[in-house]
Amino acid sequence: MRTIALLLQKDLRVLRRSPLLLGVLLAYPLVIAGLVGLVASYANAKPRVALVDEDNLPSEITLGGHTFRVERTIDRVAEEVTLVRLDGNEAERQLRSGRIVALLRVPRGFVADLRSMARSPRLELETTRGGLSVRVTQQVQSLVYQLNRQLEDAYVEANLEYIRLLIDGGTGRFLGQEFDVLGLERAEELLDELPPGPRLDRIREFVRVASAALAETDDALRATANPIELVETDDEGRTWVLSAQTQSYALALTISFLALLLAAAALAAERDEGVLARLRRGLAGAGELVAAKASLAAAAAVALGLGIVLAFGAIIELGGVEGGQPWARVPLLVVGLALAGAAFGSLGALLGALARDARTASLVAILAVLPIVFLGLVPREVAPAAAYVSDFFPFAHALRFFTASLFDLEPLNAAAREAAWLVGLTLLFCAVARSAVQRLS
Amino acid sequence: MTTLLAALGVSHRYGDRTALQPCELELRAFETIALNGPNGAGKSTLLSILAGALDPTSGRVESAEQVGWAPQRPALYGKLTPRENLRLFARLDGVQPSSTDLPDRPAAQLSVGQRQRLNLALAFLGSPRVLLLDEPTASLDSERREELWARIDALRAGGGAICFVTQNPDEVERANRVGWIEDGRLTLP
Numbered sequence: 048m049r050t051i052a053l054l055l056q057k058d059l060r061v062l063r064r065s066p067l068l069l070g071v072l073l074a075y076p077l078v079i080a081g082l083v084g085l086v087a088s089y090a091n092a093k094p095r096v097a098l099v100d101e102d103n104l105p106s107e108i109t110l111g112g113h114t115f116r117v118e119r120t121i122d123r124v125a126e127e128v129t130l131v132r133l134d135g136n137e138a139e140r141q142l143r144s145g146r147i148v149a150l151l152r153v154p155r156g157f158v159a160d161l162r163s164m165a166r167s168p169r170l171e172l173e174t175t176r177g178g179l180s181v182r183v184t185q186q187v188q189s190l191v192y193q194l195n196r197q198l199e200d201a202y203v204e205a206n207l208e209y210i211r212l213l214i215d216g217g218t219g220r221f222l223g224q225e226f227d228v229l230g231l232e233r234a235e236e237l238l239d240e241l242p243p244g245p246r247l248d249r250i251r252e253f254v255r256v257a258s259a260a261l262a263e264t265d266d267a268l269r270a271t272a273n274p275i276e277l278v279e280t281d282d283e284g285r286t287w288v289l290s291a292q293t294q295s296y297a298l299a300l301t302i303s304f305l306a307l308l309l310a311a312a313a314l315a316a317e318r319d320e321g322v323l324a325r326l327r328r329g330l331a332g333a334g335e336l337v338a339a340k341a342s343l344a345a346a347a348a349v350a351l352g353l354g355i356v357l358a359f360g361a362i363i364e365l366g367g368v369e370g371g372q373p374w375a376r377v378p379l380l381v382v383g384l385a386l387a388g389a390a391f392g393s394l395g396a397l398l399g400a401l402a403r404d405a406r407t408a409s410l411v412a413i414l415a416v417l418p419i420v421f422l423g424l425v426p427r428e429v430a431p432a433a434a435y436v437s438d439f440f441p442f443a444h445a446l447r448f449f450t451a452s453l454f455d456l457e458p459l460n461a462a463a464r465e466a467a468w469l470v471g472l473t474l475l476f477c478a479v480a481r482s483a484v485q486r487l488s
Numbered sequence: 489m490t491t492l493l494a495a496l497g498v499s500h501r502y503g504d505r506t507a508l509q510p511c512e513l514e515l516r517a518f519e520t521i522a523l524n525g526p527n528g529a530g531k532s533t534l535l536s537i538l539a540g541a542l543d544p545t546s547g548r549v550e551s552a553e554q555v556g557w558a559p560q561r562p563a564l565y566g567k568l569t570p571r572e573n574l575r576l577f578a579r580l581d582g583v584q585p586s587s588t589d590l591p592d593r594p595a596a597q598l599s600v601g602q603r604q605r606l607n608l609a610l611a612f613l614g615s616p617r618v619l620l621l622d623e624p625t626a627s628l629d630s631e632r633r634e635e636l637w638a639r640i641d642a643l644r645a646g647g648g649a650i651c652f653v654t655q656n657p658d659e660v661e662r663a664n665r666v667g668w669i670e671d672g673r674l675t676l677p
Contacts, residue, residue: 050580057576061567064594321563324541325610328557330580 050331054339058313059346072305073351077297094148094183096128097138102157110162110201128186142175149174149183151190161198203268210264231258291373294359295449298352298380299387303420303442305351306344306388308412310395314340314480315408318487333484337396337477344392345385352384353377373453379462380452386469387445393476394441400483444468489516492618492649493555498537498547499672500530507533510547511674513651513667515618520644521651521676522663530672531653532560532622538651539620556616560623560653562607566596570606574613583614601627608636619643621652625659637662 062069104117121130131147141147152171160168172187212219216230229237235254241247317323317336326336360372395412402408423442427434437443444465451461495513499506508530515521515538523531536542538549539557564573570590578585588609590602598606604627611619619640625633640650640662652659660666667676 053576053579057565057568060572061565064567320566321559321561322565324536324559325557325563325577326580328540328555330577 050335051339051342054331054336055342055346058339058343061313061316062309062343062347072309072347075304075308077301077355093129094186095146096130096149096151096183096187097133097141097147098130099133099135099138099150099152101135102153102155104153104158108158108161110198110205113201113204115197115201128183128190142173149187151187206268207265210261210268214258214261231261291454292450294356294453295446297359298355298384298449299423299442299446300420301355302348302352302384302387302445303391303416304413306348306391307395307398307416307419308409309347310340310344310392311399311402311408311412312395312405313343314396314399314484315402315405318403319405323484323487334477334481336484337393337400337480340396340399341389341392341473341477344395345388348388348391349381349384352388353381356380376452376458379458380449382466383445383448383452383462383469386466386473387441387448390441390445390469390473390476393473393480397476397480397483400480400487403487438468439472441469441472444472489518491516492553493538493549493551493651495534495538495549496547498534498544498549500533500537500542501545506672508537508544508669509671509673511676513538513674513676515649515651517617517647517649518644519649519665520640520663521649521665521667522660523651523653523667523669523674524655524660525669529669530674531669533672534669534674535559535620535622535651535653551618553618554614554616555618555620556611556613557620558607558611558622558624560626562595562603564595564603564606564610567594569593570595570598570602570609573606574609577610578613581614586613601629601632604628605632612639617643617648619648619650619652621650623653623655625654625656 098121106117108115108117128149130151133141133147135152138147138150138152142150150173152173154169154171157168157170160166170191172184174183209219212228212230214231216228216233218225218227220226231254235251235258238247238251238254314336317326323336327333331339356372356377360374363372394415398411398415399405399408402411419437419440419442422433422437422440423446425433425437434443448462448465448469451458451465455461491514493515495511497510497512498508499510500508511534513521513534523534525531533542535557536559537544539555539559540549541557541559565576568576569592570588571585571592573595574588575585586609588606590606590609591598595603595606604624608621608624611621621640624636628636640652644650652663654660665677667674669675
């Protein structure tokens with residue numbers, strides 16, 4: 048242990064005296080984490096969808112006493128996509144070239160069907176075969192759902208007009224035809240003028256029950272149109288960028304790059320400086336040298352990880368974000384940072400021993416870390432094989448440890464499981480790296 | 489005389505290439521051995537094996553003594569100052585660190601001669617009885633060269649033993665015995 052401590056102390060001193068290297072090691076993973084975040088956010092970018100209006104939608108449509116400004120209604124409901132108005136030919140051309148991912152066509156007769164309120168008007172959707180088509184279909188379904196919600200009040204109001212007409216009587220219009228309706232109330236007045244009798248009593252009872260039932264139709268009709276209503280409220284919860292998951296990704300990504308590169312370069316540097324041979328003369332064993340590099344990576348991971356957690360926490364606290372930063376979980380997080388750093392450090396030491404010189408080791412570490420990270424990002428449900436391979440690298444375990452620490456109500460079980468994986472991987476990589484260092488000497 | 493260090497049938501191969509043929513070498517108290525030979529003959533390989541810095545492919549090295557080693561290319565940490573280098577290696581070796589008059593700046597910023605002096609200072613750490621020096625006077629000025637020979641002579645006079653590699657005929661004359669290595673084959677009277 049004393050030898051490991053001495054070598055670790057030396058490595059930390061060397062690191063402190065390399066401000067450029069230290070700066071790059073700190074900045075690079077943060078830049079990569081930011082860039083990956085940006086790329087990931089592309090998944091949330093609005094796809095371009097063409098709106099082909101073959102029916103010349105009017106600027107306003109009045110339905111059931113409700114007036115809709117068409118453009119504003121479409122803008123309000125089309126929050127998930129960017130709607131671009133195009134003529135049919137141009138839209139088809141852009142769909143083929145991939146400039147738009149879908150084409151939403153308003154066919155002729157749409158407005159007439161809408162105004163008739165007797166037949167459902169139809170919208171037509173064409174999508175590309177690309178990966179976004181499923182998402183766009185879902186978004187257009189959502190758009191139609193939201194349009195329907197906008198229209199449902201008008202439809203309910205129109206139907207209620209007919210109900211009121213049945214109760215009160217009067218003049219109405221349907222499918223362009225005007226008609227007079229007696230109405231249940233006036234029917235009751237006419238019934239009073241007829242000679243009494245049991246058959247009349249039955250008709251009078253029917254009119255009474257029908258009037259009472261139709262009077263209750265308002266709420267029932269609204270409930271039928273919207274059996275379950277989702278009430279959306281804005282809250283003060285964390286924005287995406289501050290979420291526990293984002294913190295976990297930032298921590299795991301940063302530590303993967305930092306620890307792997309640092310340990311690989313530090314071990315290879317021992318050989319570059321010719322010191323490895325001197326150490327081998329009974330001053331430090333291969334295992335102690337590898338353990339020192341893993342410890343260096345763990346120490347750097349804890350320092351940088353805590354910095355990231357503090358930065359996130361400060362932003363969350365200053366922003367008054369509901370829930371705040373889970374400060375009580377920081378000690379658990381520190382354990383995870385140290386274990387993840389050590390696991391990546393031992394893997395880095397192995398790469399450093401195999402690569403033999405610091406420049407090659409750094410390059411190999413960068414080449415190795417990217418697939419390790421991306422393997423860890425592939426969901427198990429999407430590619431089980433990738434997930435199984437990823438289990439033999441520290442990234443996915445570190446990510447799950449951090450997510451559990453920051454997010455789970457009961458984090459200890461998940462954290463313990465991932466900690467066991469990280470310890471196991473550290474021992475495995477240390478053993479292989481030790482053997483590689485012995486051969487290197 | 490007492491044997492302080494012995495190489496018994498040591499050889500070394502780098503892949504398919506034989507760097508050192510099996511050889512025997514005994515380094516006795518009060519003795520200085522000079523190893524000479526053309527470039528790439530295997531001198532540094534033999535010295536590294538004697539120092540325990542390189543595992544022999546066959547054979548073994550026996551020594552009950554503290555052995556100091558100065559490789560041909562200074563083996564030290566460039567980001568540490570001479571004092572820090574001396575202190576670190578002394579603590580790793582469990583011996584007292586020695587003082588130095590070298591400038592207090594990172595070793596990478598020292599001159600070639602200063603780095604060689606630090607390399608030699610590391611070999612003398614812990615006052616070993618056996619010294620293995622690979623071209624020790626390279627890059628040293630004449631004053632430092634004389635200082636080094638004075639220390640080597642003092643060590644030998646005190647019962648120690650020194651084996652050094654050199655290409656300099658004048659230095660060869662300082663040795664009791666001279667070994668010649670060519671194509672990995674050692675000839676030592």
